[in-house]
Each structure stands twice: as C-alpha cells, then as structure tokens.
Amino acid sequence: MAFSNEQLERYSRHIILKEVGVKGQKKLLNARVLIIGAGGLGAPAALYLAAAGVGTIGIVDADEVDLSNLQRQVIHATSNIGEPKVESAKETMEDINPDVTVNTYQEFVDSTNIAELIADYDFVIDGVDNFPTKFLINDACVMAKKPFVHAGIIRFKGQLMTYVPGEGPCYRCVFKTMPPKxxxxxxxxxxxxxxxxGVIGCLEALEAIKYILGIGNLLTGKLLTYDAxxxxxxxxxxxxxxxxxxICGEHPTITELIDYEQPECADAAHGVSLKVGE
Structure with a gap:
C-alpha cells in the first residue's frame, strides 16, 4: 500500500513519530473500531479516530440528535437536530477524513445483536450511558475475546479502563454486579x-489507537479517574x-448473553462509588 501525496501530508504529524511512522499509519488505515454510542463519549472518540485515519469505524446508536445533546456531543451540530445520530456522525467523520469508511447501525444494542455487531471489529469503545448495556458489552467482548475500553462520566468526574483478553480483569471482575436502580x-x-x-472520550480513542499500534501501556489492570x-x-x-x-473466571456461570435490568434500589451503598454514567 503506497500513500498518496495527500495522505502523506494528512498524516505527516503521525508519520514523523517514531512510535507510528509509515508502518503504524498503515496499521491504523487497516484497523476496524466499533463505537457503541454516538453521545458524549462516542462523539469525541469518533472524531479523533476518523482524523487519525482508522480505516473502518462502526458507530451504533438508535437515537436522534436533540438540542440538549449539543453541549457535549461535539460531532453533531444545530443543523443536525432531528437526524439519526449515526448519520450525523457519519457525515462529520467523512467530512474530516474521506479515507475512512463509516458503518452505521441505527439500533439499540441488546443480547440479540451485539455478538454480530462486534464480530468484524478489532476493538470496541463503550460510549453508552447505562449499566445494563455496559455489562452486556463486557460480557459479549469477553465471550468473543475482543478488547474494549470502558468509560463513564458524571458532573465533573470521569473514569476509564481497558480490557484485553488474558491481560487483566474485565469490567465484571471489578464491579461484580450493577448498582441498584x-x-x-x-x-x-x-x-x-x-x-x-471530550477529555474521557479522547482518552478512549487513544486507548484504541495504542492497541492498534501496539505501543505504550494500555489501561489494563488499571482504572484511570479524573476529577476536573x-x-x-x-x-x-x-x-x-x-x-x-x-464471565471470565475459571468456571464461568454466564454462558449466554442476556439483557439485564438494574435491581431496585434496596442497597444504595453497594459498591457504586466508582460507577458513573455517560
């Protein structure tokens, strides 16, 4: 694969990095990343993955753009209000970088479709805003041996961790069960x-890029928190x-994907201090 003059200019700031270079940029162009959620976290992640030249980016979201999204979901604009988020995101990403193929999935993620959605991708980004889907993403990725990055934000705080099969705990190892409703x-x-x-979504994009390039230290076995x-x-x-x-233990009891519901709030103190939504 030979780069065109336009590509050499577009990716010049990557190519001069010894950790990336021409070889690394080719890895990015050949990579496939799935973003689940085109909201606050998925939006900046999608922008920077597209700008970086990740060759195929899938984006999953069933919602449409509304006015309240625009304070943080920077991939959408006022002119996109009422449009499907995945289509708005695709338009912006392709405008940033026509090298990128954007696959859109305007649907809710559940136990019936998640395995198929993640199957053709190298890395998954969790950009969702609810615990049942976060646990489902974890379980599906563990079963499929897919690396993924989890993140969450609320108020002025955020957190993220990365799961790579065989290299550290999964989301369920850390948080066990979802907090009460x-x-x-x-x-x-x-x-x-x-x-x-923007801060946490960009860090998710960086985890994906580092994984693709095989550089640096991923947030495997670590939880990064940020108090703004x-x-x-x-x-x-x-x-x-x-x-x-x-799900990832020696004798897993979860052997098939199911759709979770949060339990009623009978024990509000049950290990939720680090659990945040999007």
Whole structure:
C-alpha cells in the first residue's frame, strides 16, 4: 500500500513519530473500531479516530440528535437536530477524513445483536450511558475475546479502563454486579460539564489507537479517574482477573448473553462509588 501525496501530508504529524511512522499509519488505515454510542463519549472518540485515519469505524446508536445533546456531543451540530445520530456522525467523520469508511447501525444494542455487531471489529469503545448495556458489552467482548475500553462520566468526574483478553480483569471482575436502580444518578439527573466528555472520550480513542499500534501501556489492570474540579488524574491499580468471575473466571456461570435490568434500589451503598454514567 503506497500513500498518496495527500495522505502523506494528512498524516505527516503521525508519520514523523517514531512510535507510528509509515508502518503504524498503515496499521491504523487497516484497523476496524466499533463505537457503541454516538453521545458524549462516542462523539469525541469518533472524531479523533476518523482524523487519525482508522480505516473502518462502526458507530451504533438508535437515537436522534436533540438540542440538549449539543453541549457535549461535539460531532453533531444545530443543523443536525432531528437526524439519526449515526448519520450525523457519519457525515462529520467523512467530512474530516474521506479515507475512512463509516458503518452505521441505527439500533439499540441488546443480547440479540451485539455478538454480530462486534464480530468484524478489532476493538470496541463503550460510549453508552447505562449499566445494563455496559455489562452486556463486557460480557459479549469477553465471550468473543475482543478488547474494549470502558468509560463513564458524571458532573465533573470521569473514569476509564481497558480490557484485553488474558491481560487483566474485565469490567465484571471489578464491579461484580450493577448498582441498584436509581442508586447512581444519570447525567440527565445530575448534570455533566461538557468538556469532561471530550477529555474521557479522547482518552478512549487513544486507548484504541495504542492497541492498534501496539505501543505504550494500555489501561489494563488499571482504572484511570479524573476529577476536573480538583485538577487531578489518579490511576488505581486493580486486582488481577478474578478466577471466580461469572464471565471470565475459571468456571464461568454466564454462558449466554442476556439483557439485564438494574435491581431496585434496596442497597444504595453497594459498591457504586466508582460507577458513573455517560
């Protein structure tokens, strides 16, 4: 694969990096990344993956753009209100970089379609805003041996971690079970500073890029948290993969994908301090 003069100019700032170079840029152009959610987290991730020249990007979202999205979902514009988010995102991504193929899936992710959605992709980005889907993404990726990055944001805080098969705990190892319903407020209920979505969504894109290129240290076995008001990033070392984990353990009890529901809020203190939504 020979680069055109236009591509050499477009990716020149990547190519001069010894960690990337021509070989690395070719890896990016041949890579396939799926983004689940075209909202606050998925929007900046999609923008930077497209700009970086990730060759095939899938984006999944059933919703349409509304006015309240525009404070943080920077891939959409006022003129896109009422359009499917996946189509709005595709238009912006292709305008940024015509090298990129954008596959759109205007549908809800559930147990009947997630395995097929992730099957043809090298890396998955979790950009969703609810715990049932986060647990489903984890379970599907573990079963399919697909690496993925989880993230969440709320108010002025965010977090992310990366799962790579065989290299650290999965999301379920860390969080075990989802918090009771209404124990953790959503961004719609509690609010979120718009730029937080940009910070954490871009970090998700970086995890995907580092994985594709095989460079640096991924957030495997670590949870990165960011408190914007305190101006503090903190890396928490996570325990090793749990041999008793219901999905990735030595004797998994979850053997098929199901659609989860959050339990009623009978125990609001049940390990939810690190669990945040989008």
């Amino acid at each position: 209404d124990a953790v407020p959503t961004c719609k209920q509690a609010g979120v500073i718009g730029a937080m979505a 008001l305190a101006g503090d990033f903190h890396t928490i070392k996570l325990p090793p993969a749990d041999p008793n984990c219901a």
